Amino acid sequence: MNSDSRLALARDLDAEDPLASYRLLFEAHDNAAIRAYLDGNSLGRPLKATVGRLTEFVRDQWGGRLIRGWDEDWLQLPQSVGDRIGAVALGAGAGQCVVADSTSVLLYKAIRAALAARPDRSEIVIERDNFPTDRFIVEGIAADRGLSVRWVEAAYDAGPTPDEVAGALGPDTAVVVLSHVAYRSAHIADMKTITRLVHDAGALAVWDLSHSVGSVPVELDASGADFAVGCSYKYLNGGPGAPAWAYVARRHLPDLAQPIQGWLGSADPFGMGSGYQPAEGIRRMVSGTPPILGMLALQDMLDVLEQVGMEAVRAKSVKLTSFAIDTVDELMGPAGVKVASPRDSEQRGSHITIDHPSFRTVLPDLWEDGVIPDFRNPDGLRLGLSPLSTSYEETLIGIRAIAEKLPSKAPD
Amino acid sequence: MNSDSRLALARDLDAEDPLASYRLLFEAHDNAAIRAYLDGNSLGRPLKATVGRLTEFVRDQWGGRLIRGWDEDWLQLPQSVGDRIGAVALGAGAGQCVVADSTSVLLYKAIRAALAARPDRSEIVIERDNFPTDRFIVEGIAADRGLSVRWVEAAYDAGPTPDEVAGALGPDTAVVVLSHVAYRSAHIADMKTITRLVHDAGALAVWDLSHSVGSVPVELDASGADFAVGCSYKYLNGGPGAPAWAYVARRHLPDLAQPIQGWLGSADPFGMGSGYQPAEGIRRMVSGTPPILGMLALQDMLDVLEQVGMEAVRAKSVKLTSFAIDTVDELMGPAGVKVASPRDSEQRGSHITIDHPSFRTVLPDLWEDGVIPDFRNPDGLRLGLSPLSTSYEETLIGIRAIAEKLPSKAPD
Numbered sequence: 003m004n005s006d007s008r009l010a011l012a013r014d015l016d017a018e019d020p021l022a023s024y025r026l027l028f029e030a031h032d033n034a035a036i037r038a039y040l041d042g043n044s045l046g047r048p049l050k051a052t053v054g055r056l057t058e059f060v061r062d063q064w065g066g067r068l069i070r071g072w073d074e075d076w077l078q079l080p081q082s083v084g085d086r087i088g089a090v091a092l093g094a095g096a097g098q099c100v101v102a103d104s105t106s107v108l109l110y111k112a113i114r115a116a117l118a119a120r121p122d123r124s125e126i127v128i129e130r131d132n133f134p135t136d137r138f139i140v141e142g143i144a145a146d147r148g149l150s151v152r153w154v155e156a157a158y159d160a161g162p163t164p165d166e167v168a169g170a171l172g173p174d175t176a177v178v179v180l181s182h183v184a185y186r187s188a189h190i191a192d193m194k195t196i197t198r199l200v201h202d203a204g205a206l207a208v209w210d211l212s213h214s215v216g217s218v219p220v221e222l223d224a225s226g227a228d229f230a231v232g233c234s235y236k237y238l239n240g241g242p243g244a245p246a247w248a249y250v251a252r253r254h255l256p257d258l259a260q261p262i263q264g265w266l267g268s269a270d271p272f273g274m275g276s277g278y279q280p281a282e283g284i285r286r287m288v289s290g291t292p293p294i295l296g297m298l299a300l301q302d303m304l305d306v307l308e309q310v311g312m313e314a315v316r317a318k319s320v321k322l323t324s325f326a327i328d329t330v331d332e333l334m335g336p337a338g339v340k341v342a343s344p345r346d347s348e349q350r351g352s353h354i355t356i357d358h359p360s361f362r363t364v365l366p367d368l369w370e371d372g373v374i375p376d377f378r379n380p381d382g383l384r385l386g387l388s389p390l391s392t393s394y395e396e397t398l399i400g401i402r403a404i405a406e407k408l409p410s411k412a413p414d
Numbered sequence: 415m416n417s418d419s420r421l422a423l424a425r426d427l428d429a430e431d432p433l434a435s436y437r438l439l440f441e442a443h444d445n446a447a448i449r450a451y452l453d454g455n456s457l458g459r460p461l462k463a464t465v466g467r468l469t470e471f472v473r474d475q476w477g478g479r480l481i482r483g484w485d486e487d488w489l490q491l492p493q494s495v496g497d498r499i500g501a502v503a504l505g506a507g508a509g510q511c512v513v514a515d516s517t518s519v520l521l522y523k524a525i526r527a528a529l530a531a532r533p534d535r536s537e538i539v540i541e542r543d544n545f546p547t548d549r550f551i552v553e554g555i556a557a558d559r560g561l562s563v564r565w566v567e568a569a570y571d572a573g574p575t576p577d578e579v580a581g582a583l584g585p586d587t588a589v590v591v592l593s594h595v596a597y598r599s600a601h602i603a604d605m606k607t608i609t610r611l612v613h614d615a616g617a618l619a620v621w622d623l624s625h626s627v628g629s630v631p632v633e634l635d636a637s638g639a640d641f642a643v644g645c646s647y648k649y650l651n652g653g654p655g656a657p658a659w660a661y662v663a664r665r666h667l668p669d670l671a672q673p674i675q676g677w678l679g680s681a682d683p684f685g686m687g688s689g690y691q692p693a694e695g696i697r698r699m700v701s702g703t704p705p706i707l708g709m710l711a712l713q714d715m716l717d718v719l720e721q722v723g724m725e726a727v728r729a730k731s732v733k734l735t736s737f738a739i740d741t742v743d744e745l746m747g748p749a750g751v752k753v754a755s756p757r758d759s760e761q762r763g764s765h766i767t768i769d770h771p772s773f774r775t776v777l778p779d780l781w782e783d784g785v786i787p788d789f790r791n792p793d794g795l796r797l798g799l800s801p802l803s804t805s806y807e808e809t810l811i812g813i814r815a816i817a818e819k820l821p822s823k824a825p826d
Contacts, residue, residue, distance in 0.1 A: 030477040036478070064441075066442055068453065071654065103516070104702020106702035107701055107702055110673070134677040134683065135702065142673055241707040261522070261555075262518060262519055268550060276542075289516060289519055289547075290547065293655040295707065296707050379684075
């Protein structure tokens with residue numbers, strides 16, 4: 003396919019994309035200085051509605067209701083927004099999700115809670131290539147509690163598989179910490195099968211869904227997951243550093259114990275009484291005062307996702323990443339660029355990573371030119387294709403710009 | 415003084431108040447439905463500048479710079495905003511303060527870090543009447559680590575005194591957790607003397623400055639404090655649930671160990687390497703991705719505080735709380751209302767609590783009428799007088815409205 007016909011294809015795909023018009027809902031979608039935003043998997047774009055929501059909030063809610071806002075609305079937001087995320091994106095029934103803290107802090111709480119439910123076991127299992135914060139948190143907890151860490155070794159773009167996880171399980175396994183969509187390759191782990199294996203070994207599963215939520219439909223209840231966490235600034239477009247969310251399966255709620263016993267997770271925060279009595283239900287995962295300002299923007303994206311539905315989002319995502327892979331193959335394959343993500347769309351999330359030794363140095367120029375992927379060690383450019391805010395033509399423009407940065411063949 | 419002359423006094427005090435015009439900088443200061451906002455110690459009012467800052471941020475920074483914002487600015491914000499808080503309000507030299515998480519989570523980290531520095535000691539000391547989250551966090555850590563809690567018993571409105579704290583210290587004391595300004599009485603603890611006593615006992619001091627920061631000047635470096643935490647949604651006007659801040663004295667930074675080893679507290683977060691290596695300096699207190707949206711509003715208040723200076727803020731605060739006490743005595747003293755805060759302004763923060771058995775039921779009516787204090791068990795109405803956003807006349811209007819709710823004397 004020549005260059006013109008690939009552009010024509012991109013435009014055709016945009017023209018027939020039933021979700022194409024949603025792109026217009028995002029801030030700066032028509033900003034000429036942003037030629038291709040390929041990092042929606044790291045930081046989602048703001049919705050235009052968010053400016054209005056923030057303004058209204060500051061003037062009318064914070065400014066007008068003042069402290070009364072807590073009683074009228076805000077205290078319930080961690081649970082009500084959590085329920086909305088659970089319903090639209092996670093396959094989670096009400097009362098099992100809550101918004102709070104950061105992903106790292108919620109991971110800490112979830113893993114500690116899981117360990118508290120398996121007090122006689124001594125090992126935490128985690129994949130060697132899991133996201134750094136997951137590994138670091140696990141290593142910190144293990145050192146702190148005198149536990150050992152067992153590493154799952156998995157192929158970069160094809161794991162962890164159920165077999166790979168099964169090989170690491172044993173009678174000492176307390177908790178298994180895995181990402182559903184891998185942060186580099188976007189490989190999708192088989193949550194249901196792996197969780198069953200973890201349970202068969204008598205252990206509990208903690209899933210990190212940061213790269214899934216809002217782009218790949220998840221069925222937490224149906225897959226039997228025990229705990230899950232994820233962030234809201236990627237495909238939930240909550241803004242930089244927006245608070246995270248946690249899921250605790252209903253069966254674990256009655257005995258849930260997490261180590262950061264803050265007042266807003268207690269049964270009667272404003273009783274100011276002596277002795278921590280945990281709140282009933284998922285609110286027990288909360289510690290401090292809920293970050294209300296930080297959970298406004300993501301509500302705009304939930305409005306959109308509830309309207310569109312995750313099946314349509316996923317369908318666009320699959321087509322978009324397939325188009326990106328084809329384009330990379332055509333424009334950069336001959337120069338030795340490798341697609342480091344699964345080619346089978348069933349096993350692939352909403353980003354792809356492409357590898358080439360030259361990519362380590364190209365990012366500043368690309369960013370300067372308004373073409374914005376990110377770089378992940380050792381050699382990867384990661385192209386995050388947020389389904390509702392990314393067009394096929396934008397994807398093509400971005401990949402073309404990357405191809406132009408490839409070094410010319412050295413003279414013989 | 416009759417009713418008219420007290421109003422005249424309030425207006426005179428407003429007329430001669432050098433900070434009076436700052437009230438105009440706040441949203442809704444002229445909203446007739448808010449007759450008296452007396453809860454700035456719980457949730458500070460938004461500055462008008464905040465709407466513009468949020469709009470600019472969403473459109474130009476988040477929307478326009480997208481992921482590039484992290485490299486250009488955002489990654490440094492926890493430390494740069496922390497330094498600003500430290501310089502203007504805490505007497506803390508640069509490099510010792512950071513914005514992150516909630517107060518509860520930072521308390522957890524600070525106490526765990528202090529315990530890690532005193533591994534051979536078995537006791538945490540805390541005041542019986544400290545804020546619930548402080549007590550709950552301490553009890554949780556103690557249960558988790560097999561430590562004991564020793565309670566300081568202090569007079570409600572006059573402690574904890576150095577002697578009361580000293581009585582609880584011993585060779586097993588690892589950490590002492592105290593509030594500087596008490597959340598109910600507003601009593602100011604003698605930080606310097608108490609910290610010296612704590613150090614003499616070989617222990618470390620963790621100070622909660624939630625009710626001090628931005629209203630009562632603090633000298634953390636000069637007082638020898640080891641750790642401190644505080645929130646930013648009270649007198650720093652950061653908005654509901656805005657992130658908290660932590661201080662770690664420079665001498666503790668090289669060996670600082672906190673239990674939630676997230677990627678943003680590691681030496682090279684984007685290296686994605688194996689094994690957590692802690693960042694140098696105060697960034698080690700960070701765990702997850704910094705809450706950028708949540709730390710925008712408080713920067714507006716820092717702009718104002720840097721212009722005004724804490725001495726002027728404190729001077730207004732003292733006059734305002736003194737006026738409030740005189741007014742309560744005059745209007746409600748005969749009906750048996752007691753001032754439960756120190757009458758000596760040197761020992762009093764920027765709020766007062768007044769006690770009467772009838773106060774338990776009056777809050778809904780007051781709130782409905784646009785008079786907004788809060789209630790604290792058992793019998794207290796708490797009147798928080800945020801120095802820059804509260805006028806003397808507003809204070810009088812609020813106290814008068816409360817006085818009108820007092821029950822008439824029952825017939826003989």
